[in-house]
Amino acid sequence: MSRFAHPAGDRHAEVLPEDRPPHAPADLNSIDPAIWPRTSERIAGSLTIGGLDVRDLAKEFGTPLYVLDEHDFRAHAIDFRQAFHDGDVHYAGKAFLCREVARWIMQEGLGLDVCSAGELAVALSVGFPPDRITMHGNNKSIAELEKAVTVGVGHVVVDSFEEIARLGYLAEKHGARPKVLIRVTVGVEAHTHEFIATAHDDQKFGLSLSSGAAAEAARRILAMPSLELVGLHSHIGSQITDTAGFEVAARRLATLLVQIRDEHGVVLPELDLGGGYGIPYVDGDESPDMKVIADALREIVTTVCQSKGLPVPRLTVEPGRSIVGTAGVTLYEVGTVKDVEGLRTYVSVDGGMSDNVRTALYGADYTARLASRESTAAPMLSRLVGKHCESGDIVVRDLYLPADLVPGDLIAVAATGAYCRSLASNYNYLPKPAVVAVAGGKARVIVARETEEDLLRGQL
Numbered sequence: 171m172s173r174f175a176h177p178a179g180d181r182h183a184e185v186l187p188e189d190r191p192p193h194a195p196a197d198l199n200s201i202d203p204a205i206w207p208r209t210s211e212r213i214a215g216s217l218t219i220g221g222l223d224v225r226d227l228a229k230e231f232g233t234p235l236y237v238l239d240e241h242d243f244r245a246h247a248i249d250f251r252q253a254f255h256d257g258d259v260h261y262a263g264k265a266f267l268c269r270e271v272a273r274w275i276m277q278e279g280l281g282l283d284v285c286s287a288g289e290l291a292v293a294l295s296v297g298f299p300p301d302r303i304t305m306h307g308n309n310k311s312i313a314e315l316e317k318a319v320t321v322g323v324g325h326v327v328v329d330s331f332e333e334i335a336r337l338g339y340l341a342e343k344h345g346a347r348p349k350v351l352i353r354v355t356v357g358v359e360a361h362t363h364e365f366i367a368t369a370h371d372d373q374k375f376g377l378s379l380s381s382g383a384a385a386e387a388a389r390r391i392l393a394m395p396s397l398e399l400v401g402l403h404s405h406i407g408s409q410i411t412d413t414a415g416f417e418v419a420a421r422r423l424a425t426l427l428v429q430i431r432d433e434h435g436v437v438l439p440e441l442d443l444g445g446g447y448g449i450p451y452v453d454g455d456e457s458p459d460m461k462v463i464a465d466a467l468r469e470i471v472t473t474v475c476q477s478k479g480l481p482v483p484r485l486t487v488e489p490g491r492s493i494v495g496t497a498g499v500t501l502y503e504v505g506t507v508k509d510v511e512g513l514r515t516y517v518s519v520d521g522g523m524s525d526n527v528r529t530a531l532y533g534a535d536y537t538a539r540l541a542s543r544e545s546t547a548a549p550m551l552s553r554l555v556g557k558h559c560e561s562g563d564i565v566v567r568d569l570y571l572p573a574d575l576v577p578g579d580l581i582a583v584a585a586t587g588a589y590c591r592s593l594a595s596n597y598n599y600l601p602k603p604a605v606v607a608v609a610g611g612k613a614r615v616i617v618a619r620e621t622e623e624d625l626l627r628g629q630l
């Protein structure tokens with residue numbers, strides 16, 4: 171089991187100080203192509219991404235800086251589209267969405283998942299076709315539902331009885347008939363290659379399969395002429411590297427498809443198995459092959475449905491992290507370097523939990539390298555920390571950096587494309603960093619760095 175793999179309930183183990191540090195990597199300068207963007211390489215010692223030297227990027231755009239490898243992002247999107255050629259791939263915008271990324275998703279022929287009016291507005295602002303958008307959320311407001319109905323989003327995933335009633339009413343009011351999926355809680359919780367299958371669920375998302383709530387939702391939707399029930403949806407977790415959890419979910423969803431067919435004579439044509447495909451963050455993490463996963467999912471759904479005498483539904487998947495995660499890198503400048511009682515060296519950078527909260531939030535692990543030069547100095551047990559007023563403001567808990575590290579050096583943290591910018595905050599009034607897309611030796615600011623003016627806007 172990799173260091174990163176840990177059951178959700180055991181997060182404490184990851185944040186206790188006595189946690190063992192990892193072994194020093196054989197080569198502190200290595201750039202593992204599985205973890206770093208595809209176009210990354212060291213040229214004359216310095217890390218380059220998309221043909222651009224990180225020292226030039228830092229000089230031109232400042233630090234901290236999110237660097238997004240456009241080629242890597244598009245390649246992952248294409249891999250998914252090809253792997254699921256007979257189904258639909260919707261990019262989960264919550265992993266990281268901005269107008270330019272919405273354009274890339276549109277151009278590569280994928281659909282898009284949104285879960286708020288704001289995410290929807292980003293997509294619509296670049297002309298994303300509404301019929302390729304799915305609206306999610308456990309507490310969509312009436313305004314959000316009305317917007318979804320009036321712009322004609324392709325699917326709404328309903329998450330509660332209240333929502334079914336509201337959506338039905340709003341659709342009728344606007345003379346629309348949205349396609350609806352039921353978010354089913356199937357009692358599977360998956361993290362990496364482990365999953366837990368239970369009979370009931372204690373969480374806010376979805377309508378329970380085991381309690382009968384999901385079947386009741388189907389009854390209510392089918393009774394509403396203004397809603398078109400087209401299928402079932404489930405999302406079982408995140409950072410999953412194995413299909414076993416999806417298999418249990420698909421089996422359980424198939425029993426509901428059978429129940430709906432037997433009770434209503436309705437055969438639902440779509441099955442959405444959600445996202446959650448894992449990516450490698452540190453050495454030794456698995457790097458799932460989408461083609462293998464797609465073939466496995468297709469096989470599972472086909473077998474399960476055929477055994478129940480059901481036609482095979484059209485499959486949808488909703489990857490977020492696995493498209494944008496390894497395409498993104500965060501660049502920081504080293505500030506203070508503090509040796510603490512011979513225990514370890516605290517390397518402080520000019521960002522922290524405001525641009526990457528995942529380490530503080532759930533003990534995530536990352537790979538970081540000295541990026542502005544190569545070094546042959548000895549490995550130094552380090553902790554990469556931010557500049558915030560919190561001792562939990564840690565970017566990488568345990569890592570080795572070269573012992574000759576000095577202020578002004580640039581550190582790159584790999585695989586920060588997903589759930590870093592999208593979860594960023596202004597804690598301590600730090601402006602959110604810019605996002606720069608790199609490709610073919612050219613860099614473009616796709617999200618501008620916030621300014622002090624931005625921080626003061628709207629205040630009395």
Ligand SMILES: *Cc1c(COP(=O)(O)O)cnc(C)c1O
Pocket residue numbers: 262264265283306405407408409444445446447488489490491492588
């Ligand atoms: C978060 C989420 C996803 C994407 O998850 P990833 O782990 O980024 O692939 C997909 N579908 C739903 C419903 C989600 O909530």
